[in-house]
Amino acid sequence: MKATLPPPVALLFATVATLSSPLLAAQAQTYPTKPVRMVVGFPPGGAVDIVARIIGKRLGENLNTPIVVDNRPGAGSAIGAEVTAKAPPDGYTLFLTAGSIAINVGLQKHPPYDPVKDFAAISLIASTPNVLVVQPSLPVTTVADLIKLARTKPGQLNYGSGGSGTMTHLSGELLKVMTGIQITHVAYKGAPLAVVDVMAGQIQMAIGALPGALPQIKASQVRAIAVTTTKRSPSAPDIPTVAESGVPGYEASNWYGMLAPAATPAPIVTRLNGEIGRVLQEAEIVESLRRQGLEPVPSTPDEFARYMKSEIAKWSKVIRAAGLQAE
Secondary structure: OOOOOOHHHHHHHHHHHHHHHHHHHHHHHHOOOOOEEEEEOOOOOOHHHHHHHHHHHHHHHHHOOOEEEEEOOOHHHHHHHHHHHOOOOOOOEEEEEEOOHHHHHHHOOOOOOOOOOOEEEEEEEEEEEEEEEEOOOOOOOOHHHHHHHHHHOOOOOEEEEOOOOOHHHHHHHHHHHHHOOOOEEEEOOOHHHHHHHHHOOOOOEEEEEHHHHHHHHHOOOOEEEEEOOOOOOOOOOOOOEOHHHOOOOOOOEEEEEEEEEOOOOHHHHHHHHHHHHHHOOOHHHHHHHHHOOOEEOOOOHHHHHHHHHHHHHHHHHHHHHHOOOOO
């Protein structure tokens, strides 16, 4: 039998529900009344930071308030995610996340946050390939060359990534799983630091998001041998894909999206989603993103939430196949 509330209690709930909707709507109309913090789980200069600064500047202008980028690098963006998850759900702390948030849950024994339950999805923002770069002195120009060399030197070649649990890390592990090569992972607090060590000869190769590595590629300080998406990037059409270079079926694209702490009022989430969508339609912003190797991919909050769940499932399978240990 369905339980019914006593009339006074039912009336109270109905009154609260009636009043709360206009109050929340009014809150969204006045929001924001102070600067908004945008947490980034990676250091300055990388792809996530680039997206944050391109989007944050125009978003702040449209909202008529400063958007302050707060870099909290480390642990594959888990530090920044935890900071955001524990922040007040008032719309004044946002998290510019990368695909690593869908990976960390499978790599950590006791993750400090739940990527689904602890966040409110606002919008997807952009996607981009990762890119595999090597020392110019390394005798490889293709992925096929790299696989051949790695098989003659099992475990002796190192690849750097943006940290354990990042999409750049799992891109390397997927390559290992699909080819059977043995290359050693070296985690950095951001892929740009790994690329710097490739330039310095400290490691033989690195996998980083294309936007962060493009300046070094264009300056011939590192050699780009492949991008990780199924199609070549319009920003770097001369770089072949891993799939066309001898590993058919390989695909590992990175993505960026905006999250807020769970329980952030729906009208504020809707307001932010609409403003981000408008920003991503501006020709100047689209050009800025594409110049950095990024493709705008706005979405609704529900679309982003569903996509994130699908990415969690996908990369959990890769983690199990690679035999990676939770940390």
